[in-house]
Amino acid sequence: MKLETLDIAIAGAGVGGLSLAALLAGRGARVTVYDQMNAPQPVGSGFVLQPTGAAVLSRMGLLGQVEARGARISRMHGRLSGNGRTVLDVGYRPGAYGIAIQRVALFDLLLEAAISAGVRFETSSRVTDIEPGSAPRLVLATGIRTATADLAIDAMGANSPVAAKAATELGYGALWATVPWPEHGVFRKDELEQRYKRASQMAGVLPVGTARDGAAPMATFFWSIRNGDFEAWRAAGREAWIDAVRSFWPEAEALAAVAEPVHARYRHLTRTPVAGKHVVKIGDAWHATSPQLGQGANMALLDAASLASALCREATVGEAIARHLKQRQMHIRFYQLLSRILTPFYQSDSSVLPFSRDIMIGPATKLPLVRSLITTLVTGELLDPVGRIELDRLVPEKKAVVENQGALV
Incomplete structure (x- = not known):
């Protein structure tokens, strides 16, 4: 269909919402993004863009800028805290790599792309519901109903109030902090390094x-913590935490000493992606998991590209939604299941699961076929999600918009 005929309303200015907005507006659609913040801003620390997410950013013309700001990752290496034995060693297929990047850096690039494409932003606009139909509307916390759209997108994350359902909050969360990279330290510039003590x-x-x-x-420094222990951790004070880090991983003590950690909780949920006629969920609003496989931002980028591609190729909004679901559901279902299975091996109170992890996974990754399979799993490339979207069939981007269609408050 001709995207120039479409009015699109997107709730949420995260990775998924901004990338979809930029993709659609750049191809002629009239796009408005509603966000509860006073101004669009990122939430979270750093993460690894896998080849799947990088393929979407390449199609958007942003990969060069992302690589300039990020760090190439060639290896994910996990050791036991006590004896230093390797229990996870995953690389990339020849010629491939991950890009570790601060969330604020990717957010800024996506925001700039959306503004340049002519996306209109409505800030301080908390969406509480979406009224489905052939002309859906967003409902704001003030009671105001927005102008009608041809398609409404819920990109508000795992806490979205739209068609909400109970989510399983995982027992473990994490403390995340962005700290100066230790130039003369022992950490490698091309590795995600981890340390484990059982799964606790x-x-x-x-x-x-x-x-x-x-x-x-x-650098991003993260430290797992039982959610039920967070208040006790805070009451114990900073020095107690630094002592714990020193005992667990001495080389990381200097990072903890300058960290200002933020506590993150995680949920596992899979909602119905269609929340009514012409209302679609993307990203964590559809499928949220633990960060163990590190797929959240990559999945959101794939969702955005899939929906944009489907809208370009199909004659109606309904047909585009059906194609989008066909392109994405198998990949999402598989990784939701995989995350649910693997998370307890790395974050749980079990003693049996981490023992089996330590004696099996490390040695198994040295076997060529197993190593190749694990690499494909960790990078998110299993089931060929990029190929299923057929990124090359996205309608070419329209000429850059000279004047923004709305004010960025």
Whole structure:
């Protein structure tokens, strides 16, 4: 269909919402993004863009800028805290790599792309519901109903109030902090390094590049924690935590000493992706998991590209939604199941599961066929999600919009 005829309303200015907005507006659609913040801003620390997410950003013309700000990752390496034995060693297929990047850096690039494409932003607009139909409307917390659209997108994440259902909150969360990269330390610039003690304690260090041109390189430091223990951790104070880090992973003590950690909780849920006629969920609003496989942002980018591609190729909105679901559902169902199975091996109170992990996974990754399979799993490439979307069939981008269609408050 001709995207120039479409009015699109998107609730949520995260990775999925902004990338979809930029893709659609760049191809002629009239797009409005509604977000509860006073101004669009990122939430979260650093993460790894896998080849799947990178393929979408390449199609958007952003990959070069992302690579300039991020750090190339060639290996994910996990050791036991006590004896240093390797229990996870995953690389990439020849010629491939991950890009570790600060969430703020990717957010800024996606926001700039959306503004350049002519996306209109309505900030301080908390969406509480979406009225489905052939002309759906968003309902704001103030009671105001927005103008009608041809398609409404819920990109509000796992806490979305639209067609909400009970989610399983995982027992473990994490403390996340962005800290200066230790230039003369022991950490490698091309690795995600992790340490484990059974499944009850995990920590990691990830180089994440620079937030903006000319900024200092940074790292993400994360520390797993039972959600029920967070208040006790806070009451114990900073020095107690630094002591715990020193005992668990001495080389990471300097990172903890300068960290200002934020506590993140995680939910596992899979909602029905269609929340009524012409209302579609993407990203964590549709499928949220633990961060163990690191697929959240990559999945959101794939969802956005899939829906944009389907809208370009089909004659009606309904047909486009059907194609989008066909392209994405198998991949999402598989990784939801995989995350549910694997998470307890790395974050749980079990003693049996981490023992089996330590004696099986590390040695198994040295076998060529097993190593190749694990690499494909971890990078999100199993079931060929990029090929199913057929990114190359996205209608070429329209000429850049000179004037923004709305004010960015």
